[in-house]
Amino acid sequence: MWEMQRRIAAFDAERFQSLGPGYVALNLAGEAGELANAIKKLWRSDPRIGQPDGYAALGAPDRARVGEELADILMMSVVLANHLDIDIEAELVRKLAVIDQRLQAGYYGHEAHAAEDA
Structure with missing residues (x-):
């Protein structure tokens, strides 16, 4: 904790x-x-x-x-x-992992913008 x-x-x-x-x-x-x-x-x-x-x-x-x-x-x-x-620390760690997975999957659209900029 x-x-x-x-x-x-x-x-x-x-x-x-x-x-x-x-x-x-x-x-x-x-x-x-x-x-x-x-x-x-x-x-x-x-x-x-x-x-x-x-x-x-x-x-x-x-x-x-x-x-x-x-x-x-x-x-x-x-x-x-x-x-x-x-345990808020454990929940933050878990949530960061979820967000990281979503980013890697293009869920937030950041990868699409990065590809456009390349």
């Missing part, structure tokens, strides 16, 4: 024990909405945010704001995983 998952479990033991999975999932969705809203506001002020090179358009304050929202999302994801006895 991921060390951060253990630390969040200790933090969670004091705070989220009275919350059911529905509440935690809704809280997670709310945090994802806050991230989307933060990015949307940045995008309105700089259209490059929607482009592949848009990451470079984010200055330090913007990155800090996005980082806070990502931390909230990760925290609530791990709280939910802990309550369901899911």
Whole structure:
């Protein structure tokens, strides 16, 4: 199990024990909405945010704001995983393998674009 998952479990033991999975999932969705809203506001002020090179358009304050929202999302994801006895590190390893297989099979269409560029 991921060390951060253990630390969040200790933090969670004091705070989220009275919350059911529905509440935690809704809280997670709310945090994802806050991230989307933060990015949307940045995008309105700089259209490059929607482009592949848009990451470079984010200055330090913007990155800090996005980082806070990502931390909230990760925290609530791990709280939910802990309550369901899911080893999030093992799930991430498994998911990366699935995505890798899909990429190799051309599932996401990246291979088609690479062939066009060659």
